[in-house]
Amino acid sequence: MKNFSYLFRLIILVSACISLQLSAGTPENGLDIFRKFSQKLQSLKTVNYHYTREFTYPAEDYHSKSEGEMYIDFSKENDLVGFRYQYKDQDGFSVFNNSGFFETSAADRTIHIKNRMKAADFEGLSALYNSIITLRNILPAVIGDKNIVKDVKDTLIGKKHFYLLNFTMQNRFPNYLGTGFTATTEKITFYNKLIVDRKSFMPVSFIQLKKGSRDINRTGFSDIVVDPVPPSDSSWYYSSYLKEYRQEEKNVPKIISMGQSAPDFTLDKIATAGKVSLHEYKGKIILLEFWIRNCSYCINAVPELNRLHRKYDPSKFKLLAVNTTDSRKSIEQFILKHQVNYDVLSGEETVNKNYGISAFPQMVLIDKNGVVIYSGDLNIQVLDSLISTNLQVSS
Incomplete structure (x- = not known):
């Protein structure tokens, strides 16, 4: 897996290569790169990838990193929020099957079930934080908002060129589903950086910085497979796991x-x-x-x-x-x-x-x-x- 701390240092060192400014009077080809990236994500039907989520807050001496395997199905019949997914990491796995949600704990072999989900329930689900789902949904709003300053750079990582898509927002950041923005209670400037593969137009990393802070939030996407072999039908049903996991008894x-x-x-x-x-x-x-x-x-x-x-x-x-x-x-x-x-x-x-x-x-x-x-x-x-x-x- 890629070392994202090393990746970030490289981005900072070499991101000033080629800049296509998208403010007033900007070349249209820079904005086209945002559009092509958005269109690529919109075209996805199913996708599988290795997902990395990393928070680094130096002032608090805090660092957290987690990773796992994500499968997303954007089929039309997934009408509640436009997708269903399965995510697996070392702690267990979670499944949203278009109506209900369940997650398992590898530590105590329990399964927690929520049979009726609402859009608000997706906030806080770690597998969705700045995920491909977030980017797929939020990019059209970012592209269409003239108050969001955008630019595109060419960046070199190792010996390979990538696009670096930047967009700056004031006092707000994308929610987990990417269906809107969450407002902050104080004035904060957010610098958002998207590393995009020039050939596949798939994301490599999404980095968030705050003005005047060394805090870094980043998610990474690797081993991406478009239209992979789907999980078995039975894997979407919590009932398939009741022989291996006991249902959490709290408030049942x-x-x-x-x-x-x-x-x-x-x-x-x-x-x-x-x-x-x-x-x-x-x-x-x-x-x-x-x-x-x-x-x-x-x-x-x-x-x-x-x-x-x-x-x-x-x-x-x-x-x-x-x-x-x-x-x-x-x-x-x-x-x-x-x-x-x-x-x-x-x-x-x-x-x-x-x-x-x-x-x-x-x-x-x-x-x-x-x-x-x-x-x-x-x-x-x-x-x-x-x-x-x-x-x-x-x-």
Whole structure:
């Protein structure tokens, strides 16, 4: 791997070679280099690279360095934030699969799961700090902002020439996703330096400096492979790792107990534009399946649940699949791809909280009086028997 301290010293020594100023009256070819770099990142569909993150704060006698392997998928179906990723380092690995996020600890063999992500949740995820994702998203804003001073230099590292793209910002810096800028609470001038390969137009390093400070933040990108062999499908599901890692027990809710009254809810019906409430089915045996899109067990459950749906009289039995995590578009894609034949509902996550759902899939069977008679993992034999017995009793 490259020695980034050495790399930085070389940049400082030789970066004054060829300057293409981009301020008023500047040559257009300098700005074109920014554009070509941005276009290259926008064209990526999948990419794998070795990622290095290094902080050096001399005044505080602080130095931190971490590195790992990053895989990013920018496919169109990744609609929440425009990508999904897997990152692995010596401490464990983390996965964002377009809806949920999970990370493992190599030290204590635990897995932490967050089933519903929002854009704000990505701030602080170390694998995303000044990453290719950040650059891909922020460069169009940098190029289009006339208040950001930009220039391009030719720099020599070893015997190889690279582009050095500089842009200076006042009192703000890119957020982790690169979808905007984070404002500082004090006046700070940030000098941003991007080392770009002249042939591939892929990034080599992203360096951030502050005026009047010797602090250096830098991320490095090496061993870049465009359109690499993708990870296995099962690697995107946390359920694939539960035999090797135990789920973190902190604040894990307990699923609703047998004998309790099933909490009512009103959710959107995916097949139509309407809503449906649980109490509408009172007098029937109701099976609720709580599921998420990126779950191998949930995928494998579909044929068995389709069979249950076909087996019993719809006037006496109702199967409802509840997904309060994924977007409507993602759910519709899942239904089509896996040929789901029963009703699927979506809506507020409070339903999961009311039923104590912390893993997927989870099943809750409710009798005709609205009382829970089973709760827990998918066990078709047990559920089939209970449904059959209770339908005979209610006949």
